[in-house]
Structure formats: structure tokens, C-alpha cells
Amino acid sequence: MSTAPDSADRLEVTGYRLTAPRRAVLDAIAHTNRPFTIEELSDRLPNIGRATVFRTIKLLQELEIVCRVPLEDGGVRYERSRSGRHHHHLICSECGSVTEFNDPSLDASIEENATLAGFELDGHSAELYGRCASCRGGGAL
Template sequence: MSDLELIIQRLGLRGHRVTGSRRRVLDALLAAPAHFTVDDVLQRADGVGRATVFRTMKLLQDLNVVCRVMMEDGSRHYRISARGHHHHLVCRSCGRVEDFAICDVSALVQELSSSTEYEIEGHWLEVYGRCQSCRTTQPLATAGSESNGS
């Protein structure tokens, strides 16, 4: 099943119709690069207003077909992903994003929940670094030393 078919199927299962403007947003998402901003979608979705794009993106996140990625500079990107709960590995050099599903924070969440009596509803974790191909093609001048942030 293509991404488009999957998304349309999930919308349908929840009783959402694929209106003309939703369809234009979907086409824009699927034509966009591996991860993209709302502005990228706006530029590609002719004649669809910002509010509609935002609402559609929100709906697609609720349906678990689009996920948010927080880039290192704080900008919010989106990515098509039909996985359930997962996190991201973000390369600081080339900007590539990979999903990873290993989530080992449940012990921490339980601990927090009992020590603070919060009802924990979610968490956010992005991991930044340099991907293997960036490490091979552009070795750091200070090779071997830990990144000291910036």
C-alpha cells in the first residue's frame, strides 16, 4: 500500500472525508522532502490556506501518519511516518532524520510519576549527532574529542 493509500484509509476509518483541500495537502506532503515545514507544504498546496494546512497536519498527527521532528535550531519539521510511538535521530551536518523505536524511558516516567504525583501524558526525545556518511566524508578537525555543544 502506498503512503497515500494508507493515509486515505486511516482518514476513512475515523470518518474523515478526503476533501479537495485535504487532498491537495496530502499531495504536497508526499511531494515534499523527507522532512518538511508547514511553509513547505503551504508553498506546494496551491490555494490552500494556512489554517487548513495546520488543521490537516494536526489531524494527520492524531492519526499517527505524520510525526513532528524538532530540529536542532528549534524549527519544527514534519515527516511521514506510520509508526507508533518513536523518537528521532537527527544529523547536525546534513539534516537527515531517522526514526528509532527503542524507547527506554518508561522506568523514568514511572519514577517521575510516583515521586511528583504527576499524571504523565507524554514525552519528547530527539537525539542529535552526525550520521555515518557525514562522519566519513567530513571528519571533525578535533577528531576523537566529544562535541562540546555550542
């Protein structure tokens, strides 16, 4: 029952110091299955400075351990990335759950549009908003 070993490894390998606060943040994230805000995370880690939480999350984003999830209303949440690779999000407006997915044909379609416009593609994002399977199952309509 270690503290998110793989992520910790990734920190070390990349040359960052594996400090107690960073462990604590990694640990908190590992034990969360829902997208979180920095505030929420910070509240769960009273011994750790807000600034450090911000810094650590930014770091983890660079390492693709955590990914930023833009919400429909303009808000932002973060989530531990399962794949650790490029992906897109299905965001449930009812329960707030976030599902990652990856579709090469979607990416291909995006690249094609860029090429058509004479655009040199550097990156892209795609977010899908709606109601997830379980919310549909139990919900109204």
C-alpha cells in the same frame, strides 16, 4: 500509484471527509522524504490555502500520520511518520534528516524516573541531536 492509500483510509475510517485539498497534502507528504516546514509544504501546494495546510497537518498529527519534530534551535519541522506509533527521533544537524527509533528500555527508564518522582506519566518526548551515519562517513573530522 494511488495517493497514499493507507493514510487516506485512515482519514475516512476516522470519520473525516476525504477532500481534494487533504488528498493533495497527503500526496505531497508521501512524495517527500525530508522533514518539512508548513511554509515549504504550502509553497509546493499553491492551489491550497495556507490555513488549510495548517489544519490538515494538525489533523494528520492527531492521526499520527505526521509527527512534529522539534529542532535543537527551537525550530519545528514535520515528517511523515513511518511507524505511525510512539517513537523518538535522531535528528542530524548537518543534513537535517530525521530517523525514528523505538527502544522499550528507554521508555522503561523514563517511566521509572516518573514513578520515582511520584509523577503520573502522561506522555514524553526524547530527541537526539547529532550527525547521522552518512554525514559522518563523508564529512570532516
